[in-house]
Amino acid sequence: MKLNLSMLVVFSSVAGYVIIPELKVEFSALIYLLLGGLLVTSAANAGNEILERDTDKLMRRTLSRPLPDSRMSVLEATLFCVITLITGLTILYIQFNPLTALLSLVSFILYVAVYTPLKKVSPISVLVGAIPGSLPCLIGWVAGTNHMWSLAAWTLFIIQFFWQFPHFWSIAWIGHEDYEKAGMKMLPKTEKIGYFTAFQCVLYSAMLIPLSALPMVAIPQTNGWISVTGLGLAAIWFLYNSLNFLKDNSDAKARKVMFASFIYLPVVLITLVIDKYV
Secondary structure (H helix, E strand, O other): OOHHHHHHHHHHHHHHHHOOOOOOOOHHHHHHHHHHHHHHHHHHHHHHHHHOHHHHOOOHHHOOOOOOOOOOOHHHHHHHHHHHHHHHHHHHHHHOOHHHHHHHHHHHHHHHHHHHHHOOOOOOHHHHHHHHHHHHHHHHHHHHHOOOOOHHHHHHHHHHHHHHHHHHHHHHHHOHHHHHHOOOOOOOOOOOOOOHHHHHHHHHHHHHHHHOOHHHHHOOOOOOHHHHHHHHHHHHHHHHHHHHHHHOOOHHHHHHHHHHHHHHHHHHHHHHHHHHHO
16 A cells, blocks of 8 residues: 555645545545545556556565465455545545546556556656646645636645656655665666766756745635745745755755755645645
């Protein structure tokens, strides 16, 4: 299930639901969204591990996963994947609307059937992976509104989309040797040399600063300045660490970018929720 990752994804979805203006948030709806999202995300992570079971044996960080460690058979993992996917989609379909279930299915397919195999083909996999990685917040919005064609609906998606790149690349930089052994092309350039990766981290984290004003424009009936301040400060901190990575092209600085990315997203989501209720 990759539980830590799954919970972060589900938290994005719940935040996208909670920040909807004038929505009366019910506890039961949050539970259904949490459960349905967790099941679909778990299915996606399971599908990823099924397809990568052989390469997972080659990487230190994935050696102890159930399949490469032979604690679970492929059949068992497949059954888990199918059951959690169907159950999660059914919950989202019945408790919310068909569009929520459809977007969740699209996210699953992009992550498992496109992003996962593409990792061995081209660095463009990071771009593809950023789409399902950013959809949960949009899914949360759709769960509460049953529509997706507004700037407000895509606000969190856009912010989270740009966040994905320095997040992915800092992790890929640190784990490059493992990824290389597994034949995965995760960095913007195949080789872990030069400043190109760090420059890309700077570029995308810098984009998050002007995007900090987007919620105030796109999401009506919010305080606005709380989110602008929270998102802006988080983006500046993210950019600061990316610039340090550009200055000192080391694993230590890349690790700080990674940790900054872990801090950035929860800060953004929590700030937007606070903005609605203050």
